[in-house]
Amino acid sequence: MxxxxxxxxxxxxxxxxxxxxxxxxxxxxxxLPGNKARKLKYNLRAAREQGHRTLLTFGGAYSNHLAAVATAGCLYGLRTIGLVRGDAPPPGAGSAVLNPTLAQASADGMELYYLDRSAYRRRSEPGFITELLEQFGPAYVLPEGGTNxxxxxxxxxxxxxxxxxxxxxxxxxxxxxxxxxxxxxxxxxxxxxxxxxxxxxxxxxxxxxxxxxxxxxxxxxxxxxxxxxxxxxxxxxxxxxxxxxxxxxxxxxxxxxxxxxxxxxxxxxxxxxxxxxxxxxxxxxxxxxxxxxxxxxxxxxxxxxx
Missing domain, CATH: 3.40.50.1100 (Rossmann fold)
Known part of the structure; x- marks a missing residue:
């Protein structure tokens, strides 16, 4: 067996x-174990084929998906941006205030930004995605949880x-x-x-x-x-x-x-x-x-x- x-x-x-x-x-x-790696496999292939060097995605503060995308970015040399549901740490607080999931994501190179719950509810809206890409530049967008x-x-x-x-x-x-x-x-x-x-x-x-x-x-x-x-x-x-x-x-x-x-x-x-x-x-x-x-x-x- x-x-x-x-x-x-x-x-x-x-x-x-x-x-x-x-x-x-x-x-x-x-x-990169578990189902998150499986969900990312063909998305990463598509990102490469489309010429993207940046992954942008969403998740809660303890998200397995955010952690997996950050790890994938570290392994494959991709910039990663994580839009986190919740309040941002106080200015100047640094990574010490991050929970272990976000601290590891940050250590893997993920740039973390925070969305209040009202903004986070718009995460699937095409207009909101356009606004984000105007703010952060071209990126391959992965939905919350990596499900598409x-x-x-x-x-x-x-x-x-x-x-x-x-x-x-x-x-x-x-x-x-x-x-x-x-x-x-x-x-x-x-x-x-x-x-x-x-x-x-x-x-x-x-x-x-x-x-x-x-x-x-x-x-x-x-x-x-x-x-x-x-x-x-x-x-x-x-x-x-x-x-x-x-x-x-x-x-x-x-x-x-x-x-x-x-x-x-x-x-x-x-x-x-x-x-x-x-x-x-x-x-x-x-x-x-x-x-x-x-x-x-x-x-x-x-x-x-x-």
Missing amino acids: SQLLQELPEPKAQARGVRLLLWRDDLAHPD ALALPGCAELVAEIRAQTDFDALAVAVGTGGTLAGLLTGLAGQQQAVGVAALKNGGFLRDEIDALTRQASGRAFSNYSLETGYHFGGYAKYSAELLGFIRAFEARHGVLLDPIYTGKLLFGVLDMIARGNFAPGSTVVAIHTGGQQAWAGWNERFAAR
């Missing part, structure tokens, strides 16, 4: 006769990589913007099932987003997936003692650190769905660890200050 594929002998799964595996995409690349049509092919490639290692009946992945799940659906091409576990509250709208992405990338929407919206633990980046306890216990059992924003909720949800009989006995389910461990440094700092 590949070092990226790990058996999870969980009692809940064994009791239901379900084989549960974990795909360690967080180990796939030493410097070019993000899907890189995520779709994961399906063939997993199929080369094992037969499976379902793939399960955490859902933020929907790009990774949409990419998996184009890779599955109607075969086997996919399960998305929404990391944010009231995530039902994501189905329309996912269907729009797959139509844009492949000309069709898919019906071989479910979107589970009951495992958000209060909303994006929200948590509970139960979730944190689950993450600690999971690491103790399997030696795998999940993150509290995406993959912790994913595995909690998958195991609960197995216990509820959502997967047939004898089936194989592969949960995908999409990375995100960098968020722990900021997470720990955030709550240590309380």
